[in-house]
Amino acid sequence: MLHSMDEKDMLLARKQDLFREIMALTDVLWGNVLERYTTCSRPNCRCHQGERHGPRFYLVTTEEGRQRQRYLPVRHASRIRKGAEQRRQLEAILQEITEINLALMKEEDKI
Numbered sequence: 001m002l003h004s005m006d007e008k009d010m011l012l013a014r015k016q017d018l019f020r021e022i023m024a025l026t027d028v029l030w031g032n033v034l035e036r037y038t039t040c041s042r043p044n045c046r047c048h049q050g051e052r053h054g055p056r057f058y059l060v061t062t063e064e065g066r067q068r069q070r071y072l073p074v075r076h077a078s079r080i081r082k083g084a085e086q087r088r089q090l091e092a093i094l095q096e097i098t099e100i101n102l103a104l105m106k107e108e109d110k111i
Contacts, residue, residue: 057073
């Protein structure tokens with residue numbers, strides 16, 4: 001329960017801060033990043049002794065109810081990892097915004 005207008009103002013200010021944080025997540029990749037290591041068909045290749053080829057990166061998303069994997073070039077590995085981390089940050093921010101919005105709605109119902 002919000003006990004004063006100050007608490008409501010604090011929640012609204014925090015929500016504004018969270019939206020500013022979202023604006024900084026410019027490399028976000030929505031989906032799960034999959035790192036895949038493979039073995040090839042050449043029987044004498046080192047990959048058959050445990051040194052598999054990779055990593056190869058894929059962005060796994062769900063579109064229209066179907067899973068889709070998109071290849072991401074390894075040259076972008078640092079950006080890919082950053083984008084995956086930003087997705088986790090975005091989810092946490094959205095969860096906090098949800099909690100704030102629920103608290104604000106609950107308080108409005110008491111008025």
